[in-house]
Amino acid sequence: QVQLVESGGGLVKPGGSLRLSCAASGFNFNDYYMTWIRQAPGRGLEWVSYISGSGTIINYADSVKGRFTISRDNTKKSLYLQMNSLRGDDTAVYYCARHKDPGVGAASKWGQGTPVTVSS
Amino acid sequence: DIVMTQSPDSLAVSLGERATINCKSSQSLLYSSNNENYLAWYQQKPRQPPKLLFYWASTRESGVPDRFSASGSGTDFTLTISSLQAEDVAVYYCQQYFSTPYTFGQGTQLEVK
Numbered sequence: 610q611v612q613l614v615e616s617g618g619g620l621v622k623p624g625g626s627l628r629l630s631c632a633a634s635g636f637n638f639n640d641y642y643m644t645w646i647r648q649a650p651g652r653g654l655e656w657v658s659y660i661s662g663s664g665t666i667i668n669y670a671d672s673v674k675g676r677f678t679i680s681r682d683n684t685k686k687s688l689y690l691q692m693n694s695l696r697g698d699d700t701a702v703y704y705c706a707r708h709k710d711p712g713v714g715a716a717s718k719w720g721q722g723t724p725v726t727v728s729s
Numbered sequence: 730d731i732v733m734t735q736s737p738d739s740l741a742v743s744l745g746e747r748a749t750i751n752c753k754s755s756q757s758l759l760y761s762s763n764n765e766n767y768l769a770w771y772q773q774k775p776r777q778p779p780k781l782l783f784y785w786a787s788t789r790e791s792g793v794p795d796r797f798s799a800s801g802s803g804t805d806f807t808l809t810i811s812s813l814q815a816e817d818v819a820v821y822y823c824q825q826y827f828s829t830p831y832t833f834g835q836g837t838q839l840e841v842k
Contacts, residue, residue: 653822653833653834653835653836654771654773654779654822654824654833654836655833656824656830656831656832656833659829659831668829668830669830670830671730671830704778704779706778709781709784709790713784713785713826714767714769714826714831715769715781715784715824715826716769716771716779716781717781717784717790719778719779719780720778721778722778
């Protein structure tokens with residue numbers, strides 16, 4: 610069965626960096642677009658970034674562009690999110706998710722999320 | 730950016746009754762080349778990740794009970810639960826994937842009256 614397991618979250622000071630990882634299993638990882646979606650405490654969902662199966666197509670939300678970098682290692686079936694210059698409004702649970710199909714930007718499989726807290 | 734607006738923000742419905750949630754986009758989500766609406770619906774229960782219910786506006790994801798239905802086209806979309814069950818208490822979100830940045834509605838909290 611499909612499994613997505615995030616790791617790497619934690620407490621970081623403003624201006625600091627974190628690297629989130631997502632380990633995938635149970636499907637042909639390189640066939641699927643992958644995405645990061647976040648949810649601030651008590652708030653709604655915010656799309657952060659996606660990456661194509663080959664890694665050649667990448668998009669970011671304006672709120673993270675220039676600070677966050679999405680990447681993947683298909684040999685390790687892993688997705689990453691490098692987060693730099695972190696701010697308080699980046700505090701959220703970060704979910705790794707798989708797109709339903711290429712061309713369908715709906716997230717059909719989700720991890721349990723990893724919390725990121727940006728605070729001094 | 731495409732703005733997604735859901736209504737109402739919260740909804741209380743009696744068990745066995747119908748629940749209807751609306752989602753409006755600031756521009757059309759209908760792609761003329763394939764006649765598909767680039768809209769998804771999700772359900773999020775407390776302390777759980779969201780679960781995909783529908784994509785292409787009305788295509789039910791595998792395993793979703795048929796008391797859930799979705800419809801709409803262009804800029805106006807609806808999620809309907811025909812007979813509310815206790816396990817349907819959740820926050821429901823619509824999301825457009827027509828163009829980046831993908832955007833979500835603010836969510837609708839569904840409760841039992």
